[in-house]
Amino acid sequence: MPQSLTLRPALARLPLQRSGLRIEALPEGTVLHLLAPVGSGPAGLTAELGASGLSLRPVSPGQWFAVGDAVLSNTARAALAARLKPAAEVVDQSHGRVRIALSGPMATRVLAKGTAADLSLTAFPIHHATTTLIGHIAAHLTRIAEDRFELIVLRGFAESQWEDLDRMSAEFG
Amino acid sequence: MASLLPCPHCGPRPREEFTVKGAAQARPAPDASPDVWFDYVYLRDNPRGAYAEYWHHTSGCRRWLIVTRDTATHDVFDSRDAAEGREVRA
Numbered sequence: 001m002p003q004s005l006t007l008r009p010a011l012a013r014l015p016l017q018r019s020g021l022r023i024e025a026l027p028e029g030t031v032l033h034l035l036a037p038v039g040s041g042p043a044g045l046t047a048e049l050g051a052s053g054l055s056l057r058p059v060s061p062g063q064w065f066a067v068g069d070a071v072l073s074n075t076a077r078a079a080l081a082a083r084l085k086p087a088a089e090v091v092d093q094s095h096g097r098v099r100i101a102l103s104g105p106m107a108t109r110v111l112a113k114g115t116a117a118d119l120s121l122t123a124f125p126i127h128h129a130t131t132t133l134i135g136h137i138a139a140h141l142t143r144i145a146e147d148r149f150e151l152i153v154l155r156g157f158a159e160s161q162w163e164d165l166d167r168m169s170a171e172f173g
Numbered sequence: 174m175a176s177l178l179p180c181p182h183c184g185p186r187p188r189e190e191f192t193v194k195g196a197a198q199a200r201p202a203p204d205a206s207p208d209v210w211f212d213y214v215y216l217r218d219n220p221r222g223a224y225a226e227y228w229h230h231t232s233g234c235r236r237w238l239i240v241t242r243d244t245a246t247h248d249v250f251d252s253r254d255a256a257e258g259r260e261v262r263a
Protein backbone atom coordinates (compact mmCIF):
# COMPACT_ATOMS: atom_id res chain seq x y z
CA MET A 1 0.00 0.00 0.00
CA PRO A 2 1.51 3.36 -0.95
CA GLN A 3 2.24 5.61 1.97
CA SER A 4 2.38 9.35 1.71
CA LEU A 5 4.42 11.53 4.00
CA THR A 6 2.57 14.47 5.48
CA LEU A 7 4.49 17.65 6.23
CA ARG A 8 3.72 18.79 9.75
CA PRO A 9 5.28 22.20 10.36
CA ALA A 10 7.19 22.42 13.64
CA LEU A 11 5.42 25.69 14.41
CA ALA A 12 1.82 25.43 13.21
CA ARG A 13 0.96 28.67 14.91
CA LEU A 14 -0.43 32.05 14.03
CA PRO A 15 1.94 35.00 14.35
CA LEU A 16 2.16 36.58 17.80
CA GLN A 17 1.23 40.22 17.52
CA ARG A 18 2.43 42.37 20.40
CA SER A 19 2.53 46.10 20.68
CA GLY A 20 5.70 47.01 18.76
CA LEU A 21 6.60 43.40 18.05
CA ARG A 22 5.54 40.61 15.73
CA ILE A 23 6.81 37.03 16.03
CA GLU A 24 6.13 34.71 13.12
CA ALA A 25 7.17 31.27 11.98
CA LEU A 26 8.77 31.55 8.53
CA PRO A 27 7.94 29.06 5.76
CA GLU A 28 9.75 25.75 6.13
CA GLY A 29 11.45 26.20 2.79
CA THR A 30 15.17 25.62 2.38
CA VAL A 31 18.06 25.71 4.87
CA LEU A 32 21.39 24.49 3.51
CA HIS A 33 24.52 24.32 5.65
CA LEU A 34 27.62 25.22 3.60
CA LEU A 35 31.07 24.17 4.81
CA ALA A 36 34.31 25.41 3.29
CA PRO A 37 37.94 25.56 4.41
CA VAL A 38 38.51 28.08 7.20
CA GLY A 39 39.51 31.42 5.74
CA SER A 40 37.61 31.11 2.49
CA GLY A 41 35.11 33.85 1.75
CA PRO A 42 31.57 33.60 0.40
CA ALA A 43 32.57 35.18 -2.92
CA GLY A 44 32.31 31.91 -4.86
CA LEU A 45 28.86 31.19 -3.45
CA THR A 46 26.71 34.28 -3.65
CA ALA A 47 25.98 34.29 -7.38
CA GLU A 48 24.94 30.62 -7.50
CA LEU A 49 22.78 30.98 -4.40
CA GLY A 50 21.12 34.16 -5.63
CA ALA A 51 20.15 32.37 -8.83
CA SER A 52 18.49 29.66 -6.69
CA GLY A 53 16.58 32.23 -4.62
CA LEU A 54 18.65 31.64 -1.49
CA SER A 55 20.30 34.18 0.82
CA LEU A 56 23.55 33.63 2.65
CA ARG A 57 23.92 33.87 6.46
CA PRO A 58 27.41 33.65 7.98
CA VAL A 59 27.63 30.96 10.70
CA SER A 60 31.31 30.72 11.69
CA PRO A 61 34.69 30.75 9.92
CA GLY A 62 34.16 28.87 6.65
CA GLN A 63 30.48 28.09 7.34
CA TRP A 64 27.21 29.59 6.15
CA PHE A 65 23.51 28.87 6.01
CA ALA A 66 21.77 29.42 2.68
CA VAL A 67 18.08 30.01 3.34
CA GLY A 68 14.98 30.58 1.28
CA ASP A 69 11.18 30.49 1.65
CA ALA A 70 10.65 28.00 -1.17
CA VAL A 71 11.33 24.27 -1.04
CA LEU A 72 14.06 23.17 -3.48
CA SER A 73 13.33 19.92 -5.30
CA ASN A 74 15.80 17.08 -4.78
CA THR A 75 17.04 17.55 -8.32
CA ALA A 76 17.52 21.29 -7.92
CA ARG A 77 19.32 20.83 -4.60
CA ALA A 78 21.64 18.17 -5.99
CA ALA A 79 22.44 20.36 -9.00
CA LEU A 80 23.16 23.33 -6.76
CA ALA A 81 25.40 21.21 -4.52
CA ALA A 82 27.33 20.04 -7.57
CA ARG A 83 27.83 23.63 -8.79
CA LEU A 84 28.99 24.74 -5.31
CA LYS A 85 31.26 21.74 -4.85
CA PRO A 86 34.53 23.47 -5.78
CA ALA A 87 33.88 26.10 -3.08
CA ALA A 88 31.86 24.36 -0.37
CA GLU A 89 30.18 21.16 0.79
CA VAL A 90 26.41 21.31 1.18
CA VAL A 91 24.43 19.62 3.97
CA ASP A 92 20.65 19.90 3.66
CA GLN A 93 19.15 21.12 6.93
CA SER A 94 15.73 22.06 5.56
CA HIS A 95 13.97 19.53 7.79
CA GLY A 96 16.35 20.01 10.70
CA ARG A 97 16.14 23.72 11.35
CA VAL A 98 13.24 26.14 11.64
CA ARG A 99 13.23 29.89 11.06
CA ILE A 100 11.39 32.45 13.19
CA ALA A 101 11.17 36.18 12.43
CA LEU A 102 10.97 38.91 15.06
CA SER A 103 10.09 42.35 13.79
CA GLY A 104 9.18 45.71 15.23
CA PRO A 105 10.77 48.38 17.40
CA MET A 106 10.71 46.10 20.50
CA ALA A 107 12.49 43.14 18.80
CA THR A 108 15.94 44.15 20.11
CA ARG A 109 14.65 44.61 23.65
CA VAL A 110 13.00 41.19 23.70
CA LEU A 111 16.08 39.40 22.29
CA ALA A 112 18.38 41.21 24.71
CA LYS A 113 16.57 39.46 27.55
CA GLY A 114 17.87 36.14 26.25
CA THR A 115 21.31 36.73 24.75
CA ALA A 116 24.53 38.42 25.82
CA ALA A 117 25.41 39.25 22.21
CA ASP A 118 25.64 43.01 21.69
CA LEU A 119 22.60 43.87 19.54
CA SER A 120 23.36 47.58 19.07
CA LEU A 121 23.30 48.62 15.43
CA THR A 122 27.02 49.46 15.48
CA ALA A 123 28.11 46.07 16.89
CA PHE A 124 25.38 44.09 15.10
CA PRO A 125 24.69 45.85 11.77
CA ILE A 126 22.20 44.75 9.12
CA HIS A 127 23.20 41.38 7.52
CA HIS A 128 25.41 40.56 10.53
CA ALA A 129 24.75 37.11 11.99
CA THR A 130 25.94 35.07 14.93
CA THR A 131 25.12 31.96 16.92
CA THR A 132 24.32 32.52 20.57
CA LEU A 133 22.33 31.17 23.49
CA ILE A 134 18.87 32.69 23.74
CA GLY A 135 17.90 31.56 27.20
CA HIS A 136 19.08 27.96 27.20
CA ILE A 137 18.63 27.32 23.44
CA ALA A 138 21.43 27.80 20.91
CA ALA A 139 20.04 29.94 18.10
CA HIS A 140 21.45 31.49 14.95
CA LEU A 141 20.53 35.14 14.79
CA THR A 142 20.64 37.42 11.73
CA ARG A 143 19.70 41.10 11.57
CA ILE A 144 17.63 41.40 8.39
CA ALA A 145 16.77 45.07 8.91
CA GLU A 146 17.20 47.56 11.73
CA ASP A 147 14.00 46.25 13.37
CA ARG A 148 13.86 42.73 11.98
CA PHE A 149 15.72 39.58 13.07
CA GLU A 150 15.68 36.01 11.81
CA LEU A 151 16.25 33.13 14.25
CA ILE A 152 17.27 29.66 13.11
CA VAL A 153 16.88 26.92 15.71
CA LEU A 154 17.03 23.15 15.61
CA ARG A 155 13.58 21.82 14.79
CA GLY A 156 13.21 19.99 18.11
CA PHE A 157 13.79 23.26 19.99
CA ALA A 158 11.46 25.39 17.86
CA GLU A 159 8.39 25.07 20.10
CA SER A 160 10.39 25.75 23.27
CA GLN A 161 12.01 28.77 21.63
CA TRP A 162 8.59 30.02 20.54
CA GLU A 163 7.17 29.65 24.06
CA ASP A 164 10.21 31.44 25.50
CA LEU A 165 9.75 34.32 23.04
CA ASP A 166 6.05 34.40 23.94
CA ARG A 167 6.94 34.85 27.61
CA MET A 168 9.85 37.24 26.92
CA SER A 169 7.53 39.53 24.98
CA ALA A 170 4.55 39.32 27.36
CA GLU A 171 5.23 42.79 28.75
CA PHE A 172 4.40 44.24 25.33
CA GLY A 173 1.04 42.44 25.29
CA MET B 174 26.75 38.77 36.87
CA ALA B 175 27.79 36.32 34.19
CA SER B 176 31.51 35.88 33.65
CA LEU B 177 32.33 36.84 30.09
CA LEU B 178 34.88 35.20 27.83
CA PRO B 179 36.05 36.94 24.64
CA CYS B 180 35.68 34.78 21.52
CA PRO B 181 37.95 35.97 18.67
CA HIS B 182 35.09 35.28 16.23
CA CYS B 183 31.98 36.24 18.23
CA GLY B 184 33.05 38.83 20.80
CA PRO B 185 32.41 38.68 24.55
CA ARG B 186 30.03 35.87 25.53
CA PRO B 187 28.88 34.38 28.84
CA ARG B 188 30.67 31.32 30.18
CA GLU B 189 27.46 29.29 29.68
CA GLU B 190 28.08 29.31 25.91
CA PHE B 191 31.43 27.51 26.33
CA THR B 192 32.78 24.11 27.31
CA VAL B 193 36.20 24.01 28.94
CA LYS B 194 38.44 21.07 28.15
CA GLY B 195 41.50 21.80 30.27
CA ALA B 196 45.14 22.78 29.97
CA ALA B 197 46.42 23.58 26.48
CA GLN B 198 49.90 22.10 26.28
CA ALA B 199 52.22 20.90 23.55
CA ARG B 200 51.49 17.34 22.43
CA PRO B 201 54.51 15.02 22.74
CA ALA B 202 56.01 13.34 19.69
CA PRO B 203 54.22 10.09 18.79
CA ASP B 204 57.30 8.05 19.75
CA ALA B 205 57.96 9.88 23.03
CA SER B 206 58.53 7.66 26.07
CA PRO B 207 55.57 6.37 28.13
CA ASP B 208 56.66 8.64 31.00
CA VAL B 209 56.35 11.73 28.83
CA TRP B 210 52.93 10.60 27.56
CA PHE B 211 51.78 9.80 31.12
CA ASP B 212 52.66 13.33 32.21
CA TYR B 213 50.92 14.81 29.17
CA VAL B 214 47.72 12.88 29.80
CA TYR B 215 47.51 13.00 33.61
CA LEU B 216 49.76 15.61 35.21
CA ARG B 217 48.60 19.20 35.57
CA ASP B 218 50.29 22.15 37.25
CA ASN B 219 47.09 23.80 38.59
CA PRO B 220 48.82 27.15 39.05
CA ARG B 221 47.47 30.19 40.85
CA GLY B 222 47.85 32.74 38.07
CA ALA B 223 48.17 32.58 34.30
CA TYR B 224 46.88 29.37 32.70
CA ALA B 225 46.25 28.45 29.05
CA GLU B 226 43.20 26.26 28.44
CA TYR B 227 41.21 24.86 25.55
CA TRP B 228 37.68 26.27 25.43
CA HIS B 229 35.03 25.24 22.92
CA HIS B 230 32.48 27.87 21.91
CA THR B 231 29.78 25.21 21.96
CA SER B 232 26.69 27.41 21.68
CA GLY B 233 28.36 29.90 19.35
CA CYS B 234 30.79 29.50 16.46
CA ARG B 235 31.73 25.98 17.66
CA ARG B 236 35.44 26.73 17.22
CA TRP B 237 38.09 25.47 19.65
CA LEU B 238 39.90 28.34 21.33
CA ILE B 239 43.00 28.68 23.46
CA VAL B 240 42.20 31.11 26.29
CA THR B 241 44.90 32.38 28.62
CA ARG B 242 43.46 33.66 31.88
CA ASP B 243 44.33 34.18 35.52
CA THR B 244 42.88 31.39 37.64
CA ALA B 245 42.63 33.66 40.68
CA THR B 246 41.20 36.86 39.19
CA HIS B 247 39.63 35.48 35.96
CA ASP B 248 41.33 38.25 33.98
CA VAL B 249 41.62 37.05 30.38
CA PHE B 250 44.98 37.89 28.76
CA ASP B 251 44.52 36.24 25.38
CA SER B 252 41.92 34.34 23.38
CA ARG B 253 42.65 32.85 19.98
CA ASP B 254 41.42 30.19 17.60
CA ALA B 255 43.22 26.92 18.41
CA ALA B 256 43.97 26.44 14.68
CA GLU B 257 45.72 29.80 14.43
CA GLY B 258 49.34 29.51 13.39
CA ARG B 259 48.92 25.85 12.53
CA GLU B 260 48.32 24.11 9.31
CA VAL B 261 44.56 23.59 9.09
CA ARG B 262 44.04 20.11 7.70
CA ALA B 263 41.04 19.68 5.48
Ligand SMILES: [Zn+2]
Nearest residue numbers: 180183230234
Ligand atom coordinates in the same frame (compact mmCIF):
# COMPACT_ATOMS: atom_id res chain seq x y z
ZN1 LIG C 1 32.72 32.03 18.98
